[in-house]
Structures are given as C-alpha cells and as structure tokens.
Amino acid sequence: MEKSLKRMATMHKMQVTGLELFYKKGYYNTSVDEILKELSLSKGAFYYHFKSKEDFFISILQQLVVRKVYSMLIEPIEGHEDPLNLISTCIDEALQTAEHNENDYGFVLSNFITEFNGKNPEIMKYLNDTLKIWEVNLVSALQRGKFNGFVDRHIDCEGAASYIISSFIGIRTMMVEGSPTALRYRYMQQLRFFFRAMVNKQTA
Template sequence: MDKTLKRMATMQRMQVTGLELFYKKGYYNTSVDDILKELSLSKGAFYYHFESKEDFFIQIIENLLVRKMYSMLIEPIEGHENTIDLITNCFEEALETAVHNELDFGFVLSNFVNEFNGKNEKVMKHLNDILRIWEANLVSAIQRGKFNGYIDRHVDSEGVAVYLMSAYIGVRTLMVETAPSARKYRFMSQLRQYFKSLEPKPENAFNRD
C-alpha cells in the first residue's frame, strides 16, 4: 500500500510540474529532459511511470486539466439560482484569478488547442472533449435559466454558449501582459449588458412567485 501511495504521489508531482512547464513553454518546446531537470529525476523514473511524452501529457489532461476546468468554469454554474448571476460570477472569479497571476500565459485549454491543432489528433480529441463538456454544461445552464424564468424562452441556448466560450477565450488571450485588470473590467461590463438583453421580455416573463 505504501509503495502504491508513493508511486501515486510521484506521478502527481511529475504531472503538476509537467503542466506548469507545458503551459509556460508549450508542449513542443518542452523536452522530457526539461521536466526531469526540474524534478531532479532520472529518465528511468519517468519511463517507469509513463510510456512516452505524449502519454504523460494525456494523463495530465485526464488528471489535472479536466479537474481544473471543472472547478473553474463548470461546477460554479451548476446551481439552480439565477443562471445569469452564476455565469457572471463564474467568469468574474476566473478572470480575477488570471489578473493576479504573475505568470499568466493565457487560457491554458485554448493554448493547448492552438498548439496541437493539425499536429496531433489523439491529443486534440482529449482537448476537444473538454470543450464539448464545457459547452454542454453552458447549454444546460442556459436552458435551466429559461425554464426558471431568468432568460427569455426564445433565446438560442447553443448560440449563447458558443458566444460565451468564444468571448471568454478571447479576453483571456487579450489579458496576457496587456492591462489585464482594465481589460477584465471592460469585458465584464459588456458581458453584463449582453446578459440584460437575454432577460425575459415583459410579455414572456414567467411568474416566479
């Protein structure tokens, strides 16, 4: 049991360090040697736990990136409160975290999508799976908002979800190194105006009492 726990702890440490390096330098600009140097491990130790650099990265996606995305952008919008408030607060908190991150290199998921697109179908499948999960959860949240009377019933749920994803990815890119706090403020101001346009029209509003 102790050996199993030690192995799991070692793999976790390797994956956390790997994700940090891949995020900072990019997958193709980071070698296995770079990772081993950072961890003070041998190649034998690396290949004991992982078949290849690609296998290592896929396990990072499955064990770390999925969890990071879920806790940051999916779990916060799963409640039955006002959907618009849930999404607004979710984006606000995620962007505020980025503002205070001195080592911000952009939205980690979109960075990897851009890097692997057209280069590695296997990795892209895993990355696109995360995007699909995010999109599906946004659609579900918007539909709940329509059902609960917070969003106009004529709103295109799928269209809004794609727009929100595109807007978030875009502003995260613009925030890198260039007035992140100011850009976050302007983005959130416009997002709130956009959400006002989604609220039920008087003739369509449900009675929430």
C-alpha cells in the same frame, strides 16, 4: 497500499510540474530532459510511470486540465435555477485569478488547442472533449434557466454558449500582453449587458 499512495503522489508531482512547463513553453518546446531536470528524476523513473511524453501529457489533461476547467467554469453553475448571475460571477472570478497570475500565458485549454490543432488528432480529441464538456454544461444551465423562467424563451442557448466561450478565450488571450485589470473590468461590463439582454423580462 503505502507504495501505491507514494506512486500516486510522485505522479501528481510530475504532472503539476509538467503542466507548468508545458503551459509556459508549449508542449513541443518542452523536452523530457527539461522535465526530469526540474523534478531531479532519472529517465528510468519517468518511463516507469509514463510510456512516453505524449502519454505523460494526456495524463496531465485527464488529471489536471479537465479538473481545473470543471472546478473553475462548470461546477459553480451546476444545478441552479437562475444561471446568468452565476455564469457571470464564475467567469469574473476566473479572470481575477488570471489577473493576479504573474506567469500568465493565457487560458491553458485554448493554448493547447492552438498548439495541437492539425498536429496530433489523439491529443486534440481530449482537448476538444474538454471544451465540449464546458459547452454542454453552459447550454444545459441556460436551458434550465429558460425552463425556470429566468432566461428569455427566445434565446438561442447553443449560440449564447458559443459566444460566452469564445469571448472568454479571447479576453484571456488579450490579458497576457495587455492591462489585465482594465481589460477584465471592461469585458465584464459588456458581458453583463449581454446577460441582461437574455433575462426573461416577465420575471425580472
């Protein structure tokens, strides 16, 4: 049991460090040697835990990226009757976190989707599946809001979810090189206008 826990702790430390490097430099610009140097590990130790750099990256997606997206953008809106304010709040909180990140290179999921698109179908599947989980949960939340009378019945939930995701990815990209506080403020103002237009006027 103790050996197993120690191995899990080592793997987690490797994954956290690997994600930081891949986020900063990109997957293809980060070598196994750089990861080993950062962790003070031998190649033998690395390959004891992971078959390859790709296997290591996939474990990071499964263990860290999916959980990060879930806890930040999905969990806060699950199971609530009125989703609009909750979606707005969790997006604002995610942007505030990014605003105060000195090493901000954009939204980790979209960064990797851009990097791997057309290059690695297996990894792209993991990335697209993560994006799909977010989209499906947004659609479900909006449909639940419709059913409970908080969202206008004429709203296209799939279209609204696509807009929310694509606009979030866009503003995260702009915040890297722009003025993050001003960009977040203006974006959230417009997003709230968008959500107000979706409210069921009979219950507002």
